[in-house]
Amino acid sequence: MKKAILSIDGMTCSACSNGLEKYVKKQSGVLNAYVNLVMATLNVEYDESELTLADIEKFVAGAGFKSLGEFKKIEPQKQQKSQKIKFILGAILLLLMMWLSTFANIQPTHKVWALSLLCIVFLFEGRGILSSGVKNLIHLMPNMDSLITLGVMTSFLYSLYIAVFAPTAPVYFEGAAMIIYFVLLGRMIEGGARQKTLEAVQKLVTITPDFAVLLKNGKEQKVTLDEVKKGDVLAVYAGDKAAVDGVIVEGSAHFDESFITGESKPVKKQIGDAVLAGSFNYDGYVLCKAKNIGKQSSVSKIVQMVAEAAASKPKIARVADEVAGLFVPIIIALALMTFIFYMWRGADLSFAVVKFVTVLVASCPCALGLAVPLAVMMGEGLALKEGILIKKADVVERAKDINAVLFDKTGTLTDGKPKIAKIFNYSDLSDEDLIKTGAALEEKSAHPIANAFKAYLFERKTKADRVEKFENLAGFGLKGVVGGKEVALGNAKLLKEYGLTAKSGDEKALTNEQNSIVYVVIDSKLSGLIGIKDMIKKNVPEVIKALESKKIEVWMLTGDNESTAQKVASKIGIKNVMANVLPNQKTQKVHELKNAGFAVMMAGDGINDSPALTASDIGLSIDTGTGIAVSSADVVLKNDNLMSIVKLFDISEKTLKIIKQNLFWAFFYNALMLPVAMGFFAPFGIQLSPHMASIAMILSSMFVVGNTLRLR
Known part of the structure; x- marks a missing residue:
């Protein structure tokens, strides 16, 4: 089994993400697939004996979307610049069309100009929406773009028909343009909000410098990360960031690791200490031996874990996705029913068309699609800032x-930094030799207590003895042969295994000072008690x-x-x-x-x-x-601060509260807007035009976005 995370282009709503997820899941060789709308990623598990990553990308294309390759950093500044240009161009075109429409009944030729301008709007402004909408209709996976496309094309074709066969009748070219314009406006605002929810992740993605200073043959040279190999010695100057994970071999400095730990206070690092890629050197010059590079670095693994977390969904999100998946076809059916109803009642064709378009535009499931993933990503980003x-x-x-x-x-x-506080030695060995004997076993252990033995020997500049026939006694301790003698050390249960007892006075002396006790047994005899202190x-x-x-x-x-x-x-x-x-x-x-x-x-x-x-x-x-x-x-x-656990509960509580508020609003909005769009309240003078419906749709999404941003 192989895992991959792909960046996806073209997803605009939960219907898109649900459709892509279902389409990829049903392909042969795909074991599982998850899509995150906010991060625009596809997390897929597949059988590498049957499929390659290129095959997965073909599946994405087959579903009507585009793979941008393996998950990588997004470039929000370029995207925002492109959106601003579209926004300004769209505003100019829309104002021109509204001006032309004012004189449309007096000067029929102005309708031709309006039509030409609308074609430009379609080409430059709405091309992405219309293309996505048509593709998803063809794939029988209608999404929000499909609803917009149906509404806009209906307005366009109806207006084109009127312009040709009834030049004096009102047309809705500008109405179609307004729908596209307001949808793009909403997406620009929504895109900015998504960037804010992802800023913690984005910071991690961009934290590592692109270059490193390599020390080779006594000379320093600037190299790219691709040129750095494990074991290379890199120089990190004050004011620079570490390019890779490494271990300091010369010098000392204070490093800022707040991007990972959430702790703003710089940490002093010296020879033997680990330095993380992306950590900022405040005040010293150090040489580091490269350990983990690129995708293997701690920061890259965190980004990978965040992307994998984004692929998973809470139960409440799965329920919302199921509802959103049914929503689009139901809206299309209701829009058709509304059109048929008004035609059956003898209403004008133009009135029935307007109601059809209004239902399609007003009831888009945008807010429903954003309600959960946006809040979850914001909550996870907030947690990440706290380490x-x-x-x-x-x-x-x-x-x-x-x-x-x-x-x-x-x-x-x-603290996980235990030290040997006291020794009761019953053997013929010196205290130091007794510790060296025990350290021979502890060096094979990942238990924190092993660090106490290592620290003891490091302070005395000596090394542990060599061990043979090492054995890990689960729940009891460690066992092996050191210097031809059978040595075991562990907790009180180890003594019971050997049928031994310790001097109660010595045990009490250690426990009174809150020391953990390590019992040392050599050749089946109790040879010592070692008191381990961990603050x-x-x-x-x-x-x-x-x-x-x-x-x-x-x-x-x-x-x-x-x-x-x-x-x-x-x-x-x-x-x-x-x-x-x-x-x-x-x-x-x-x-x-x-x-x-x-x-x-x-x-x-x-x-x-x-x-x-x-x-x-x-x-x-x-x-x-x-x-x-x-x-x-x-x-x-x-980080090392257990108060983060309390913060986790607080963040989870706030996030869940926001999710529930978002979902309530999304359902309330659609429950309210559907009957209004269908004309139920027309007898009371309450009606919606298509462009007002598009504004209402944007405001609905903006409520969800604004409410979610309160988590910050």
Whole structure:
């Protein structure tokens, strides 16, 4: 299976996106397809043994749209400039046509001029709309453009007929032009609004510089990113941005990573620290060894994840799409019924035509199509600015139901920068050699505690011993042969496996200081207790209080012993604690709470958290964690601030509220405008002309856009 995200040109409403999605899905070799209207992307999964990307692009063309290739940055400035030119030209032509129409009944030849100008409008202004409308009618996938096309062409052909056979009768050339003009005006405003919803993503796409300074043979040279290879050494000057992900090998500087983490305070980076592509160097000169380049960089992967998230849809969006998919054919049917009804009642042909066109134009499902995706993208963009990456769009909907949050302790509630605080050594080895022996095993582990051993040796400028026959004892610890001796280290359950007990006084001394205990066993003998200290993250107590104020039950799950766990929990204000927890027990706890009626969020950062992250209603991972934990999560925190979890709930709540308001307005507007357009209120003097209907349609979409922008 292969995945691809294509940028699509020509989609104007939800009928377009739904039609393209259904058309691509039914093709042989396509496993799944999702379309996002706001981002104008097609996310497709296909069997690469049957299809190529070129085949997928042919399917897109077959559905009446154009593929712009794999998802890339859009150029809003060029698009906006083109739209402004069309807007000005359209305004001039429209004013000329309105002036001509004033004298149309006195000077019939003016109708010919009006017709000529209308052809220019069609060519330069409405070509895209008419072409899209006709194509989608041919493919039996009518969309908003199809409704506009039917309305405009009906006005045009009727006016052409009148101009030839009844020169003194009123024509509607300018009415057809007005419809196109106001639709284009609405799309220009809507396009600007879409850019605002995507500005957080756009910032990420454009954050990386196009060039880098390569250090080669002692000389610096400016090169493109395509010329940079993994392992190359690049210079980053003060005032420049890092071109690739890398590791500092010389120098130090403060870097701004707010575009990913949401934290505005610059972070000091020195030798051995990672630097992200796009991060801004404030004040130093550093040399970095290139690690991840181009599509492999952190920022590119985030953009990819955002695009994939945009392809997913919350349940409420799927319902809205189903309704919008039925809407266009229903409107066409109602417009025909309106025309037939007035002709049957003996009305003038011109009156029946006007009503037909008005129904088509007034009832376009624009607002309905924008109601959900625009709000979801705005919410996700707002979250991204706070360092919160939402990987699945339905998180916005699911978050409102969460009433239990489970935190893994190490690396999630704590800084994830553990240090060896105290050693009780029962062996013949020195403290340093005991740590070197343990570090031989820990170097093979992705658990945060391994960093404590690495830091200890780094400070003393020494290295770990070599390990053979390494074995990961799930839920207990690690095992291997070091220097010809069988070595194991882990938690209290490891001691039980060996039938050993530790000195209670030593254990108590460590737990009283809230240390996690690592037990070292050499040749089946207890050889030492190592106290690991990991500081609690800033504002964790405030986070717990904020969650509890939202009626959310908070749990702490940890592999630490009961005494250490309770002391840590008491310090940060968590009442519910599970100590001595194995990885499978975390998953069991998630299922237990779900069976009890809770909607569960699991927050963790390690490999052993991945099953629980997957099992929970929302899995949240800290990006300082392992790749497996991040890939298992629905939400990724790009910063180290757990208050972002509270912000996630707030953003989700606001986004869902906006979605409901948008949908209410979209349905209310159509429920109101349809009977008005069909003439139900004509006896009361309330009627719509086609161009007024197009203005009403624009205002409806603008309400949705304006309401959504309140999220900013």
